[in-house]
Amino acid sequence: MRPSGFRLHGRALFAIAALSGGAPAAAHSFGVVYNLPVPLWLYLYGAAAALISSFVVVAYFVSVPAAATATASRELSGQPWVRALRRAKPALRVAGVALLMLCIVSGLFGTRSAYGNFNMSFFWIVFLLGFAYLTALLGDFYAALNPWCAIADGIARCWPGYTRGRYAWPAQLAYWPALALYAALIWLELFGHIKPDSLAIMLLAYTVLNLVAVPLFGRESWFRYGEFFGVFFSLIARCAPLDYRPASGQRRGELHLRKPFSGLLDLRIEHLSLLLFVLFMLSSTAFDGLHETVAWTQLFWIDLYHRLTPWLGANPFQAYPLLRRWYLVWQTLALLLSPFLYLAVYWLFVATARALTRSTHSVRELALRFTGTLLPIALVYHVTHYYTLLLVQGPRVLSLASDPLGRNWNLFGTAGWFRAPYIPDIGRVWHVQVALIVAGHILSVYLAHVEALRTFADARRATLSQLPMLVLMVMFTVAGLWILSQPIQPGG
Structure with a gap:
């Protein structure tokens, strides 16, 4: 149990860090607290149920001949x-x-x-x-x-x-x-x-x-x-x-x-570096959302600070300048290591699928073969985190085009357009985000099953190989929704 004195110092340091935060939040563009209409666990259970149901439907209806013609x-x-x-x-x-x-x-x-x-x-x-x-x-x-x-x-x-x-x-x-x-x-x-x-x-x-x-x-x-x-x-x-x-x-x-998304089935990843590129598309977006949350910030400014107090002392004002530099290193390492963490998790589940099917393909070959099925998740993560920026700030480009240098010009007569900010309803944004994340993961389940049918040419082994991947998709869905639901620290 933490001493009450540390709890006070740790929260004081967290408050200093929050008040002196840098640029405005990028992924979450709203400065208000939104209370979910139903508890988060209901969304998570519902999303998981949708994924499992879609897996059952896909496994039952998608056949080997259908998989063979999926890329026409x-x-x-x-x-x-x-x-x-x-x-x-x-x-x-x-x-x-x-x-x-x-x-x-x-x-x-x-x-x-x-x-x-x-x-x-x-x-x-x-x-x-x-x-x-x-x-x-x-x-x-x-x-x-x-x-x-x-x-x-x-x-x-x-x-x-x-x-x-x-x-x-x-x-x-x-x-x-x-x-x-x-x-x-x-x-x-x-x-x-x-x-x-x-x-x-x-x-x-x-x-x-x-x-x-x-x-x-x-x-x-x-x-x-x-x-x-x-x-x-x-x-x-x-x-x-x-x-x-x-x-x-x-x-x-x-x-x-x-057919939409069928091009992913033709994608052949020839090197581990391209697999990591795809995984970084996933992990960097997730990190962008996570690193602005109160939970992530407290992990460093309260929990880690507690372990460093013997070296830094208990005065948060004296410790803050040094910790701020360490915080940048901490953030940088987390960002750069994130695709390798995703790779380790992905590799583990692919290895499990290989063991279940007793496949002659190597884990590396299977991991590269199924990389394309992760791209719908990367795309919907990108959309859910950033599409509000496109709605809010995107139209201003039309007015800025008439005054690109900020000199009060009006070259094309559009300088007065979209001056008033558009703030979308945050409840509607949340439900769009949930729908997109679930839809993207369902699509990945379908593509992974089609790829499995083409890889194993046996419906039973293909379905068996996708059980670990289904667990992975559920984990991704839960993690994505949890990150989106977290409150953002002031000054993001």
Whole structure:
């Protein structure tokens, strides 16, 4: 039992940390307390029951022949609207480069206000959120419009051989550079206190990195393995009903229509680094929600502080400056280790499935094979945590487009649009979040069963292999809903 004196000091330190917190919360955009209409345990039991019921239905009705035809598609390349899009592609690529340059210029020379500068809203809200969700609906159009790829192609017109590359991409590198860059972006988003000018410098540095990497490793290799936005959007695009296949060699780009999410069944993860990239899409979103909660903050500022008092002393005001630096290290380690924690849990359940089925496939092979079935969960986690930001801040881009530097301009007559903030009903937000999380996990259950039927070609063994995965899905669902239900510390 903790001494009453420590409880007082620990809570005093927690209050100091909360009052001196950094930027406003990103994932949870409401500063009010919302009481659930029914106890949380009822939501958890209901979600678990929905998953188990869906598993029974899928196991009973989905057969081996149905699994074999799950990825059928129809080519749309000859459609008039597709031909029109192909003709518009050069103009769209120029627009993409122009928007990148505008983000850099507005950050360097515009207002320092995060809410008044175009680049903050466009990059964090429209590009990272809006374009990601659009990709889940329309496919990997980023592969055709990638502004850094467009700049490299433009340089190649004046510098023949620029995109060929001097060195072959090292096989051992695989997707590690993309994962490292992705982790760096999330760290900067959460702990970097990014402002318009620092965002502009970040985008400028990333542009230079791309333009240096292309002549070293070649256009094809770099934009496949190293350019992490391309990796991120290509994974999300597997959920879309439209399958854009970029031009390669003499073959023109093609567009195919397929069943939504069926592209995940064609996804073949060839390296552990790409599996970790997918798991980081999951874990970083979960961490973003968790690290702002009172429960997580108390774990460090009260529980850990209790163990450190022999070295730090009992005066919270003296201990706070040092603990604040340690807190950043603690947060950083938690973020960077999160995909490896998810990997350990995922690996354990895959190993259990292999043991139950006595499969000849290795655990590594099975883990890579079923990675795609985790992407619907990653997508719905992303949506549930961030879609309110898109609703609240996204429309402001239209007004900021008329005044990108914050100089009281009105270039397109939209400067007065969407000035009043839109605050969605928090009860409705919670129920949308619950519905999305449950739906995403049910979809993952279905895809995992289809993949199991294709892997084992035996309905009984396929169903048996999915029992551990069902437990894993229930755990993910419970954890996701619990995080969303937690109160957020003041100053997030």
